[in-house]
Amino acid sequence: MQCIFCKVESSSSVSVEHIVPESLWNTKHVLPHGVVCDTCNNYFAREIEKPFLDSAAIKQLRFLEGIPNKRGRIPAASAILMPKFPAAITRDLKGDGPMIVDVSEEAIAHLMNSSGGTLLLPMGGRQPxxxxxxxxxxxxxxxxxxxxxxxxxxxxxxxxxxxxxxxxxxxxxxxxxxxxxxxxxxxxxxxxxxxxxxxxxxxxxxxxxxxxxxxxxxxxxxxxxxxxxxxxxxxxxxxxxxxxxxxxxxxxxxxxxxxxxxxxx
Ligand SMILES: [Zn+2]
Known part of the structure; x- marks a missing residue:
């Protein structure tokens, strides 16, 4: 058997290849081990899939649509707690559970002294x-x-x-x-x-x-x-x-x- 990318003998390769990354909810379209050799599989994960999945726009989409990564976590989204504090928001898998907002101590101090805060989730993050x-x-x-x-x-x-x-x-x-x-x-x-x-x-x-x-x-x-x-x-x-x-x-x-x-x- 040879790898469909680098053409090396790949019968001993052990990894299966997800055509669409697993982090985008693909469990169906998978190539058995050896079709793509371990070296190419690792290279694509690192050099192509990771930069795609980690771009701000795709992360935001995964957050909003509640798509978990391989470890079952939905990526956190960056937000702004008005007027100026950076915040990270995490949500659980069901999507209807509580959202957890992670902010700095300075922001907490601000919240304690005010009647509440508005959280802004910036849209249209940078595309890959x-x-x-x-x-x-x-x-x-x-x-x-x-x-x-x-x-x-x-x-x-x-x-x-x-x-x-x-x-x-x-x-x-x-x-x-x-x-x-x-x-x-x-x-x-x-x-x-x-x-x-x-x-x-x-x-x-x-x-x-x-x-x-x-x-x-x-x-x-x-x-x-x-x-x-x-x-x-x-x-x-x-x-x-x-x-x-x-x-x-x-x-x-x-x-x-x-x-x-x-x-x-
Ligand atoms: Zn290969």
Missing amino acids: DDRVISRFLAKMAIEAMAYRLLSSDGGVDYIAIEAQLDPLRRFARRGEPKNWPHHARRIYPADSKVAGKGDNVLQTVHEFDFLVTEHNEWYFVFALFGLELVINMGGAEIEGYVAWLVRNEGASPLYQGKNARPNDN
């Missing part, structure tokens, strides 16, 4: 950089393709040897070339809920699919809380996707054709 997002997409794209081929004989080996995937592989592994653009837009509000079975209300955290255009260009389409992120698997350009969107009146490939939802217009 474009390059981090693109590399995150490149990594997931190759893994998602391997995941689709897991049950077919020789399918995963095909991913490892397919030369057309080499540029995208190099970008995920080494960040070369420097720029590989992606397309980002919101396709539904971050907190939109969809009806599940019975009285359950489900929230879509993440979903992904591939788009193959009539020009035979392959795109990986990923959505995180309604933020659609798209990367071209064949080359460092995104114009083909923009043109596809124009031809399809802005539909998302996630909800078009075979994926169309019955309630879609």
